[in-house]
Amino acid sequence: MSLKVLAEKANEAIEQIDRFIAEQHSSDFIESIKRQIAFIRDNAVTGKNPIAELKEGNTFSFGIMASRELASPRELELGTYISAVLSELMKLD
Numbered sequence: 316m317s318l319k320v321l322a323e324k325a326n327e328a329i330e331q332i333d334r335f336i337a338e339q340h341s342s343d344f345i346e347s348i349k350r351q352i353a354f355i356r357d358n359a360v361t362g363k364n365p366i367a368e369l370k371e372g373n374t375f376s377f378g379i380m381a382s383r384e385l386a387s388p389r390e391l392e393l394g395t396y397i398s399a400v401l402s403e404l405m406k407l408d
Contacts, residue, residue, distance in 0.1 A: 318359040321403040325356035328396040351377040
């Protein structure tokens, strides 16, 4: 379990999402993914487990959203960064 690695992966994903938005324009699902990953990063940076910081009954849905919505070659490239965050997050659970 490494919150530092999780924060780094989340930061990389956010940078890639910002590039994607600049190239392709934004959409509701991309903004939702970005907000969730920013929450993960912000908690990891402060040494908190993002899963533990969720309000009761809430879950992260960014991985499912990405797998359903991202299909073009550029979107799939973005998906690799999002998946890296999910992989690190799952190590915490």
